[in-house]
Amino acid sequence: MKTRLIFSLLFSAFALQFSAQNKKEEVVKEKWKYEPNFMVGVDVLNITVSFFSDRQLFQGFISSKVKGNTHALIEAGFEKNVYQKNGYDATANGPFAKIGAFYMLAKDRENEFNGFYAGGKVAGSFYNQEYKAIPVRGFGGSSASVSMPASSQSSFWLEGVLGGRVQLFETNFFIDVTMQPKYLIATSKQDDVEPMIVPGFGKSSNSFNMGFSWSLAYKF
DSSP, rough: HHHHHHHHHHEEEEEEEHHHHHHHHHHHHHHHHHOEEEEEEHHHHHHHHHHSOOOOEEEEEEEEEEEEEEEEEEEEEEEEEEEEEEEEEEEEEEEEEEEEEEEEEEEOSSOOEEEEEEEEEEEEEEEEEEEEEEEEGGGGEEEEEEEEEEEEEEEEEEEEEEEEEEEOTTEEEEEEEEEEEEEEEEOOOOOBOSEEETTTEOOHHHEEEEEEEEEEEOOO
8 A cells, every 4th residue: 555655656746747847848949939020022113113114123122020129121132224314325234232120110009010110221232334325525515425335333322211011901911111212322433434323222313312112011
């Protein structure tokens, strides 16, 4: 009888220890369980416009919540464009990339991914350009032009982002709209000629530019 009682007590103690260990492991697993919180989007607006203009722009983004209201952001794309103005005739094409972060200024209580945000990015592009015509002063003050062969160039700029996103019905799809003020900080030059087109930055004869996007995104 005593032997049976001792075995019963030992078995009960072992069962309790095993149960406690399993609960501890479940808590640890739950604590370190990975929950995807990133979003992937494609700029639908500029892709659509590309079918009706000289500018061919394809871009997308990936954003992920880092901590609190702060989200990391990566964008990438490809642009091909033409600049024909004030005697210039130039083309450029190439990829670009941007990396930065934004902060949710206001968000929905029921869905933290709905709301308005602001942030900034560092961007760069390595592209090919060709000047078919550059205006120069000719003999006797007459107008003339020169051309330049195709060459590889690079440009870098700072870019702000002001935007908002809203969930599309009860799905994982979101509409993301942004406004992007840009400032060119560094660029290579071909024979001291400033670039008129920079993929990802756009067409501009000065250091400032503005971009817009209307994206369809999916939250994983």
